[in-house]
Amino acid sequence: xxEENATSTYSMAEPYxxxxxxxxxxxxxxNLTITGEFDVSERIHKALMLCIAPCRVLFAHPSxxxxxxxxxxxxxxxxxxxxxxxxxxxxxxxxxxxxxLPRQQAAVGDVQLARLSRMETAxxxxxxxxxxxxxxxx
Amino acid sequence: xxxxxxxNSYILEERFxxxxxxxxxxxxxxEVAVVGELDITEKPHPGASSLSRSTILLxxxxxxxxxxxxLDRAAAVFLxxxxxVSAAGEQTKVSVVNPTGIxxxxxxxxxxxxxxxxxxRVGMALESLVQQHA
Numbered sequence: 570x571x572e573e574n575a576t577s578t579y580s581m582a583e584p585y586x587x588x589x590x591x592x593x594x595x596x597x598x599x600n601l602t603i604t605g606e607f608d609v610s611e612r613i614h615k616a617l618m619l620c621i622a623p624c625r626v627l628f629a630h631p632s633x634x635x636x637x638x639x640x641x642x643x644x645x646x647x648x649x650x651x652x653x654x655x656x657x658x659x660x661x662x663x664x665x666x667x668x669x670l671p672r673q674q675a676a677v678g679d680v681q682l683a684r685l686s687r688m689e690t691a692x693x694x695x696x697x698x699x700x701x702x703x704x705x706x707x
Numbered sequence: 708x709x710x711x712x713x714x715n716s717y718i719l720e721e722r723f724x725x726x727x728x729x730x731x732x733x734x735x736x737x738e739v740a741v742v743g744e745l746d747i748t749e750k751p752h753p754g755a756s757s758l759s760r761s762t763i764l765l766x767x768x769x770x771x772x773x774x775x776x777x778l779d780r781a782a783a784v785f786l787x788x789x790x791x792v793s794a795a796g797e798q799t800k801v802s803v804v805n806p807t808g809i810x811x812x813x814x815x816x817x818x819x820x821x822x823x824x825x826x827x828r829v830g831m832a833l834e835s836l837v838q839q840h841a
Binding site for chain 1: 742743745747763765767769770772773776780781783784785786787789791802804806809810811812813814815
């Protein structure tokens with residue numbers, strides 16, 4: 570059986586800075602909260618004096634409901650909050666998120682998998698309003 | 708798939724605040740930095756005498772970040788790494804999950820090695836704390 574990808578990638582026609590703002594608004598409109606951000610490119614630049622294309626991680630969390638009690642379990646804490654990666658790609662932008670795979674390919678419990686899957690669905694639906702899956706993008 | 712193969716837990720014989728400081732120092736000695744912290748302490752139940760604190764430390768190593776992201780920025784989906792620190796009375800429990808072990812899937816090109824090494828460094832840092840107390 571061919572392995573499936575662990576992540577999903579979306580393409581946005583907008584340049585990086587504009588794309589991030591659109592993404593923040595889309596995430597907020599989907600009843601999700603961005604609990605923090607991590608600028609990977611800035612981190613690498615400061616630590617190693619190397620420049621890479623802009624890349625930032627947004628940490629997304631449901632605004633209510635599934636957020637409670639989920640993160641305190643180790644198997645959930647590894648992916649909560651969910652990472653939304655925004656990276657510049659020339660004049661356009663790519664967005665990457667975790668792809669929650671079926672039970673047969675996961676080593677977490679059913680309840681945790683279901684919650685993670687719901688969160689991933691909410692995030693991907695928010696992203697799909699402003700971006701296109703990379704496999705379909707020109 | 709086997710949960711035990713990717714989940715490592717450590718018990719530190721220190722209360723939560725001191726354990727947190729020791730963890731930061733131990734990680735630093737392995738060139739791993741705490742780049743963020745998320746307090747996920749649950750709301751207390753009515754009648755509860757105290758809060759049981761939990762926090763997720765976001766940890767990374769810039770060199771391993773660079774290596775993981777070199778071929779595919781999607782690797783940042785798994786960076787920084789999450790380390791769960793929870794108060795357990797007079798002790799503190801620390802859990803680290805290797806994301807490459809959660810799903811049987813194809814990870815972004817070139818990311819598995821650096822992710823595994825990051826988890827390994829975190830593990831060595833935490834083991835040094837456990838051994839210090841032993």
